[in-house]
Amino acid sequence: MITRARASALIIPLAILFAGPSPAAEDAALLKDLTSVIMLLGMPCGQVVSATRRGENDHIASCKDGSRYRVFVSAEGRAVAEKQKNRP
Amino acid sequence: MMPAVRTIGILILALTAGCAGLKEAPPSESDGAAKTAPSTVKGSAKSSASPVAKKEPPLDVAALKTRLRDTQAIGVFTKLALKNQMDDLLEQFREYHQSGQKTGVASLRQPYDMLVLKVLSLVQDGDPSLARTISGSREAIWGILADKAKFNSVT
Numbered sequence: 001m002i003t004r005a006r007a008s009a010l011i012i013p014l015a016i017l018f019a020g021p022s023p024a025a026e027d028a029a030l031l032k033d034l035t036s037v038i039m040l041l042g043m044p045c046g047q048v049v050s051a052t053r054r055g056e057n058d059h060i061a062s063c064k065d066g067s068r069y070r071v072f073v074s075a076e077g078r079a080v081a082e083k084q085k086n087r088p
Numbered sequence: 089m090m091p092a093v094r095t096i097g098i099l100i101l102a103l104t105a106g107c108a109g110l111k112e113a114p115p116s117e118s119d120g121a122a123k124t125a126p127s128t129v130k131g132s133a134k135s136s137a138s139p140v141a142k143k144e145p146p147l148d149v150a151a152l153k154t155r156l157r158d159t160q161a162i163g164v165f166t167k168l169a170l171k172n173q174m175d176d177l178l179e180q181f182r183e184y185h186q187s188g189q190k191t192g193v194a195s196l197r198q199p200y201d202m203l204v205l206k207v208l209s210l211v212q213d214g215d216p217s218l219a220r221t222i223s224g225s226r227e228a229i230w231g232i233l234a235d236k237a238k239f240n241s242v243t
Contacts, residue, residue: 079166079169
């Protein structure tokens with residue numbers, strides 16, 4: 001019985017630990033999503049390496065090739081990737 | 089003591105696997121067809137008893153839309169961009185059918201194929217079952233889009 005109790009004591013915290021996706025996993029999913037949408041809209045990027053959230057469904061995506069895009073949902077409900085001027 | 093350690097190990101493994109985003113793929117249409125004996129034809133399929141119809145299950149457009157909407161293989165922005173491009177293509181088909189032309193639908197085949205390829209490339213890694221269903225439905229979907237009566241009944 002003691003062993004079972006110990007097992008439960010281990011399992012419950014582990015279940016809590018693994019219950020939801022980690023922030024890192026969410027970030028990876030977002031970067032993949034941004035990479036896909038930029039590709040789908042025919043913009044050169046390669047791969048999105050980082051992203052900054054500007055607001056609801058509004059991100060600045062930085063690509064491996066150095067280009068940056070504002071990816072957002074327009075008022076008309078379209079996914080838009082808008083090329084940003086690179087910082088000097 | 090050792091069995092307890094082993095039990096904990098197995099439970100941790102099961103927990104990790106369960107939380108790793110593994111999702112049981114919904115049974116594809118082809119899976120369902122494989123399980124169904126060829127002699128058991130139900131419902132509307134009775135009328136189309138050709139050999140081709142037996143191999144290819146009828147296309148369920150609503151189910152396909154739901155699966156595309158619910159798949160975890162692609163993110164929200166990508167889904168929206170795909171939806172926008174699908175709507176644009178549907179608009180081109182609508183204009184074609186409204187124009188009353190009898191020829192010219194072939195010009196829409198290339199954009200249609202391009203869009204299907206884009207969808208396949210996006211879902212094939214994350215949702216291979218959905219990719220197989222889309223790939224297998226390609227000609228059936230084209231058949232609906234290219235035919236005015238079928239197109240009007242679906243849209």
